Amino acid sequence: MVSIADYREKLFDFLLLLSSWEYRDLAQVATHPMPLRAAQHVKSAEQVPRFNNSQMDGFVVHPNDPEVVAGKPVPLLPMVAAGHNPEPLTPGFAMPIMTGAKIPEWDGPAFDDDGCDLCVVPVEETVAGFDDLTHVTFTPQATFESGRFVRYRGSDIDYDDELCAVGDHLTPARTGSLASVGLTQIAVFKPLRVLVVSTGDEVCQPGLRPGAAQIYDSNTSAAVAALSVAGAHVVGTLHAPDHPDLLLDAVRSWQADDTRRADVVVSMGGISMGAREVIRLASELEVQQGVENWYGGAQSPRLPNSGMEFCRLPMQPGGPQAVGQLAGVPWVGLPGNPVSTLVSIEVLLRTSMFGAPPRNRMSVTVHTPDGDPLSSPVGKTQMRFARLDADGSVRLEWSNSSHLLHMQADATVLVMIPQDVSAIEDGDTFEALAL
Numbered sequence: 347m348v349s350i351a352d353y354r355e356k357l358f359d360f361l362l363l364l365s366s367w368e369y370r371d372l373a374q375v376a377t378h379p380m381p382l383r384a385a386q387h388v389k390s391a392e393q394v395p396r397f398n399n400s401q402m403d404g405f406v407v408h409p410n411d412p413e414v415v416a417g418k419p420v421p422l423l424p425m426v427a428a429g430h431n432p433e434p435l436t437p438g439f440a441m442p443i444m445t446g447a448k449i450p451e452w453d454g455p456a457f458d459d460d461g462c463d464l465c466v467v468p469v470e471e472t473v474a475g476f477d478d479l480t481h482v483t484f485t486p487q488a489t490f491e492s493g494r495f496v497r498y499r500g501s502d503i504d505y506d507d508e509l510c511a512v513g514d515h516l517t518p519a520r521t522g523s524l525a526s527v528g529l530t531q532i533a534v535f536k537p538l539r540v541l542v543v544s545t546g547d548e549v550c551q552p553g554l555r556p557g558a559a560q561i562y563d564s565n566t567s568a569a570v571a572a573l574s575v576a577g578a579h580v581v582g583t584l585h586a587p588d589h590p591d592l593l594l595d596a597v598r599s600w601q602a603d604d605t606r607r608a609d610v611v612v613s614m615g616g617i618s619m620g621a622r623e624v625i626r627l628a629s630e631l632e633v634q635q636g637v638e639n640w641y642g643g644a645q646s647p648r649l650p651n652s653g654m655e656f657c658r659l660p661m662q663p664g665g666p667q668a669v670g671q672l673a674g675v676p677w678v679g680l681p682g683n684p685v686s687t688l689v690s691i692e693v694l695l696r697t698s699m700f701g702a703p704p705r706n707r708m709s710v711t712v713h714t715p716d717g718d719p720l721s722s723p724v725g726k727t728q729m730r731f732a733r734l735d736a737d738g739s740v741r742l743e744w745s746n747s748s749h750l751l752h753m754q755a756d757a758t759v760l761v762m763i764p765q766d767v768s769a770i771e772d773g774d775t776f777e778a779l780a781l
């Protein structure tokens with residue numbers, strides 16, 4: 347059996363194969379629900395701050411100037427505002443300075459401590475603030491200390507500092523820091539273009555009238571939401587009945603139009619053990635038709651030389667999975683049960699295929715209904731959506747049957763019950779992903 351980690355790795359390789367990049371203006375990297383990822387490495391050719399500057403609105407002085415003491419009016423040089431180049435500061439004087447303004451050069455003796463830097467005394471430590479721009483009188487609380495409230499050149503970014511590596515998320519702070527060294531553009535991975543395909547004769551689109559044995563399609567809406575939040579660019583949705591030739595035709599004709607062409611199809615349903623599994627049947631049909639595939643002849647025992655590989659992962663829900671190529675398109679086949687579809691996107695696709703930042707992991711104490719033990723399948727990691735209570739514990743009150751989608755609507759965590767656990771006891775602690 348393929349492990350969850352190995353399968354994620356396989357999907358990651360898929361992502362690398364499909365990835366392409368483009369330059370984006372830094373001011374426009376944040377136009378997607380997920381932070382985009384850098385496709386280049388950036389080292390700084392600049393220092394940030396670019397010059398020593400003031401952290402406060404106040405008065406810049408030499409801390410060891412014997413003329414600068416509390417209680418005695420000190421004459422002022424012209425004020426320096428942010429964006430203006432100051433005159434040098436001379437002995438016996440103070441200079442009004444605004445936050446972000448450049449600290450002046452010192453044009454005077456080193457006094458008794460030649461390692462000493464100028465400092466800024468905030469306006470709150472003066473008697474009259476900026477009301478009098480000829481003299482300043484410092485209060486007894488004023489502190490004269492080398493470098494106080496000075497933001498030093500290069501203290502945020504120095505020459506040659508690594509600002510981002512390939513694959514780093516362009517978070518707001520990283521995007522801003524790239525701009526802070528004067529960059530205008532960055533190479534980013536383009537979000538993968540995804541065609542979402544639902545399958546099954548029983549599935550009817552909301553808005554149409556379902557037949558007596560039909561259900562509404564909930565997977566398409568849920569998957570489009572989950573994939574978009576993961577960072578995919580969903581280019582469209584299709585529904586295919588349980589006829590392999592109709593499925594293949596629908597996808598081929600979708601792809602024939604360059605303006606809407608997808609990089610990858612994500613389908614739901616039609617992959618497990620039944621007699622009418624349309625994804626399996628479509629793959630078999632392509633084998634019969636001798637369709638060439640680049641996926642390398644997946645070694646599925648039922649389907650040698652198939653473009654698709656069908657497998658079962660040790661997790662529940664989300665066990666049945668398929669990956670490969672169908673209708674000439676890279677293809678990821680998810681199981682059709684609605685909760686299985688969402689668990690698969692969360693656990694398998696979100697970070698590995700779409701590059702979303704990993705979820706935070708946390709440890710949660712679980713409470714079972716009435717304190718009775720709950721069973722868990724040995725040999726499979728059980729994934730359970732739950733809502734975190736204020737005390738950091740969760741109640742496993744929702745059934746984990748994979749058709750009960752509505753119950754998961756308020757989930758804030760996905761609890762992962764390890765493979766070797768057969769019974770979940772009230773008060774047990776497990777790892778969870780914070781959603």
Ligand SMILES: Nc1nc2c(c(=O)[nH]1)N[C@H]1C(S)=C(S)[C@@H](COP(=O)(O)OP(=O)(O)OC[C@H]3O[C@@H](n4cnc5c(N)ncnc54)[C@H](O)[C@@H]3O)O[C@H]1N2
Pocket residue numbers: 544545546548549561562563564565566614615616617618619620623663664665666680681682683684686748
């Ligand atoms: N004999 C066995 N049967 C099944 C096994 C098994 O091991 N042996 N595995 C079960 C598990 S686990 C899952 S998960 C499902 C996966 O099956 P498929 O991926 O082939 O999905 P379908 O059979 O097409 O559909 C499953 C279920 O989900 C409903 N569905 C499908 N599409 C939608 C949609 N767009 N919106 C809402 N609901 C949808 C569908 O009606 C089925 O009820 O196989 C089990 N069977």
Ligand code: MOO
Pocket residue numbers: 661662663664665666681683686748
């Ligand atoms: O494992 Mo299936 O994916 O329960 O519903």
